[in-house]
Structures are given as structure tokens and as C-alpha cells.
Amino acid sequence: MKYEELIKSDERLHVNGKDVFTSEPDQDIFEMIGDNHVATSTDTPMREDAFDKSDKEKMELIEGHFEKIMQTLGLDLTDDSLKGTPHRVAKMFVKEIFSGLNPQNMPRISVFDNKFQYKEMLVEKDISMNSTCEHHFLPIYGKAHVAYISSGKVIGLSKINRIVDHFARRPQVQERLTVQIAEELKRALNTEDVAVVIDAEHMCVSCRGIQDKSSSTLTASYSGKFKEVATKEEFLKYI
Numbered sequence: 001m002k003y004e005e006l007i008k009s010d011e012r013l014h015v016n017g018k019d020v021f022t023s024e025p026d027q028d029i030f031e032m033i034g035d036n037h038v039a040t041s042t043d044t045p046m047r048e049d050a051f052d053k054s055d056k057e058k059m060e061l062i063e064g065h066f067e068k069i070m071q072t073l074g075l076d077l078t079d080d081s082l083k084g085t086p087h088r089v090a091k092m093f094v095k096e097i098f099s100g101l102n103p104q105n106m107p108r109i110s111v112f113d114n115k116f117q118y119k120e121m122l123v124e125k126d127i128s129m130n131s132t133c134e135h136h137f138l139p140i141y142g143k144a145h146v147a148y149i150s151s152g153k154v155i156g157l158s159k160i161n162r163i164v165d166h167f168a169r170r171p172q173v174q175e176r177l178t179v180q181i182a183e184e185l186k187r188a189l190n191t192e193d194v195a196v197v198i199d200a201e202h203m204c205v206s207c208r209g210i211q212d213k214s215s216s217t218l219t220a221s222y223s224g225k226f227k228e229v230a231t232k233e234e235f236l237k238y239i
């Protein structure tokens with residue numbers, strides 16, 4: 001089945017609570033999914049045994065695998081500059097740029113009663129965001145803008161940054177990142193009235209493939225009152 005037909009057919013199957021395509025796409029289709037940056041699920045696709053290994057075990061394995069990649073490329077790992085690279089990459093993957101895969105690293109979110117009876121929207125804009133494209137493992141970087149209208153609970157402002165950062169520290173597609181941030185805020189604040197906009201550049205677009213250096217990608221999630229035109233416009237005016 002061609003990719004376009006796959007999209008049109010909307011034949012989906014629910015596996016472990018995730019939407020997956022029923023057809024078994026061949027390698028060409030997987031490449032098209034990657035090149036078109038299509039998300040196939042709103043949950044990060046994880047294996048059942050994702051956390052059977054400790055961070056230390058994962059780093060040791062990744063270090064070995066990355067060493068092989070560098071050797072295959074013909075690099076001389078006895079060179080002083082290169083010899084620590086497999087270890088640095090392994091540590092960076094597990095402890096930094098993909099640390100958001102581990103639910104144990106989810107920031108502790110405390111919410112407070114809205115004592116001021118503040119009833120307008122709260123907007124936090126220009127939150128710096130660094131993520132990684134799951135199709136090419138190249139950086140996605142930009143700004144996230146988040147808003148909510150309190151239903152009685154408020155959240156510490158820095159916690160919004162921490163939620164954005166947590167979900168960004170995964171191999172991602174921008175659409176999924178946007179939805180995951182919105183869903184977590186809705187859960188924490190017990191409200192549907194949440195908006196998230198992400199404006200980001202993808203290095204897999206600027207440095208390879210089409211090599212467009214000037215385009216950026218905007219994604220948005222509007223729920224509850226933010227689906228109303230006036231509320232959405234107010235939010236967009238602020239950001």
C-alpha cells in the first residue's frame with residue numbers, strides 16, 4: 001500500500017493503547033514517514049522492556065554501539081580527540097537529551113489553590129525548547145508558548161518550563177511534543193482550558209534533505225475555551 005493510501009485509508013489498530021497502522025509498511029513507506037515527519041501516535045512508542053536496564057547498563061551498551069558506528073565511518077578511535085566520544089554520546093543520550101523517556105524523571109508538579117481568584121488566561125511565552133527529531137536524530141529547537149485558564153488550581157511558573165523540557169527530552173515529532181505538553185498540563189491543572197504553540201526549527205530540514213535554512217514549523221494544541229475564536233485570538237495576540 002502506498003503511503004498516501006495508508007493515510008487516506010485511516011485503517012488503524014489499537015495496540016497497547018496506541019494507534020498503529022494495520023498494514024505493514026515497507027521500508028520505502030517508513031522513509032516517507034520520516035521524510036514527511038509524520039507522527040503515528042500521540043504516545044511515545046516505547047518497548048515493554050524500556051526500563052528493565054539501568055541507566056548505567058544503557059550507557060555501556062550505547063557506548064559500544066556508537067564506537068562501532070564511528071569505526072564503520074572509518075574514524076580512528078585511538079585519536080585523543082575521538083576516544084572519549086562514544087562515552088560522551090552515551091551519557092548525553094541517557095542523562096541529557098533523552099532523559100525525558102524515563103517517567104521517573106517527570107518533574108514533580110505541585111499545584112496551588114487560586115487564592116487571588118484570577119480568572120483571566122495565564123500565558124507563559126518564549127519558553128526555550130530543545131528537542132530531537134525522532135526520524136533523523138537531529139536537533140529541533142525553538143520556543144514554546146503555553147496558556148491556561150485556571151479552574152481553581154494554579155501551577156508554579158517554572159513547572160511549566162519543566163514540563164516542556166521533560167517532553168522535549170525525547171526523540172520527538174513536533175506535533176506529538178505539542179500534544180504531550182498540553183495533555184500533561186490539563187491533567188495537572190484539572191482543566192481543559194489549555195493552549196500550547198510551538199515554533200521550532202528542525203536541523204533535519206535546514207542541514208540535509210531540502211536544506212531550507214529559513215523555515216520554521218508551527219504546531220498548536222487548543223482545548224476547552226481556547227477553541228473559542230475570541231480566546232484563541234487573545235492568546236495569539238499575547239504571543
Ligand SMILES: [Zn+2]
Nearest residue numbers: 133135136204
Ligand atoms: Zn527529521
